[in-house]
Each structure stands twice: as structure tokens, then as C-alpha cells.
Amino acid sequence: MARELTRFIYVTYIASTPEKVFEAITHPEIARRYWGHENVSDWTPGSRWQHVRANDARTVELVGEVRESTPPTHLVITWAAASQADNPDSYSRVTFEITPYEDMVKLTVTHDELEAGSSMAAGISQGWPIVLSSLKSLLETGKPLDVFAKPKAA
Numbered sequence: 001m002a003r004e005l006t007r008f009i010y011v012t013y014i015a016s017t018p019e020k021v022f023e024a025i026t027h028p029e030i031a032r033r034y035w036g037h038e039n040v041s042d043w044t045p046g047s048r049w050q051h052v053r054a055n056d057a058r059t060v061e062l063v064g065e066v067r068e069s070t071p072p073t074h075l076v077i078t079w080a081a082a083s084q085a086d087n088p089d090s091y092s093r094v095t096f097e098i099t100p101y102e103d104m105v106k107l108t109v110t111h112d113e114l115e116a117g118s119s120m121a122a123g124i125s126q127g128w129p130i131v132l133s134s135l136k137s138l139l140e141t142g143k144p145l146d147v148f149a150k151p152k153a154a
Contacts, residue, residue, distance in 0.1 A: 007112035
């Protein structure tokens with residue numbers, strides 16, 4: 001029986017340049033500021049990438065492979081929890097499309113090949129909006145959002 005797959009698409013407009021948006025995604029020292037994680041790779045197709053928690057433990061939380069990279073407009077990576085890296089079925093795909101739009105950038109993030117109903121699908125549907133809002137905030141104001149903020153109990 002084939003797995004049921006789903007996808008998540010997020011589009012935002014950022015007052016920035018394609019170069020700065022691509023750098024923010026691919027440079028660990030910038031990603032750390034708005035994501036609390038570093039994306040580590042040389043970003044050439046076929047290379048591995050790691051999503052490393054930017055804390056003292058430096059835990060590798062996600063892993064994958066760079067499938068396509070055309071700076072500063074296009075990046076495709078595979079994505080899996082580090083604990084499931086040995087399971088080919090655990091990998092999903094993330095595509096970053098960075099398009100100039102007047103004096104700003106249109107950023108489209110498509111996370112697909114996700115197992116429908118999985119904890120990964122649930123997690124990214126909550127995670128991408130705050131991470132990408134934090135990216136937008138950092139590039140536009142110099143100040144990121146707290147991506148680890150939790151709603152206060154009533």
C-alpha cells in the first residue's frame with residue numbers, strides 16, 4: 001500500500017534582495033539568529049546538510065541532501081529527523097524559490113513528500129510560519145522573533 005503524502009506551502013514577501021534571503025537560509029551564522037539552528041553544508045548538489053541546534057549541545061536535529069542549488073533564487077533539499085536518517089521513507093523535500101518582486105522578494109517554501117498525518121507534517125505546518133516570519137523580521141528590522149516562544153496558559 002502506497003503512503004499518503006501531503007505538502008505545505010508558505011509564501012511571504014520580504015523587503016530585501018534575493019542574495020540576502022538566500023544567504024540567510026544557507027549561512028549558519030545568520031540562520032542561528034532567526035531560527036535558533038544553523039543550516040550547515042557547502043550547498044552544492046549531492047552534498048549533505050545538517051540542521052544543528054545553536055546551543056551548547058550542538059545537537060543535529062535534521063539531516064538531508066542538497067538536490068539543487070542555484071544561488072540566489074533556488075534551493076532544493078531533502079529533510080529528515082536525524083534519528084530517522086537511515087529510513088529512506090522518512091525523507092521529505094523542501095524547495096525554496098526566491099523571486100524578485102518589484103523592490104522586494106517573494107519567498108515560496110514548498111515542503112512536500114511528507115507522510116500525511118505524521119508528526120513531521122504536523123511539526124512543519126506549525127514551524128515554518130514562525131521561522132519564516134522570524135526571517136522576514138530579521139531582514140527587515142534587524143530583530144528576529146522568538147521562534148521558541150510558547151503560548152501562555154490561561
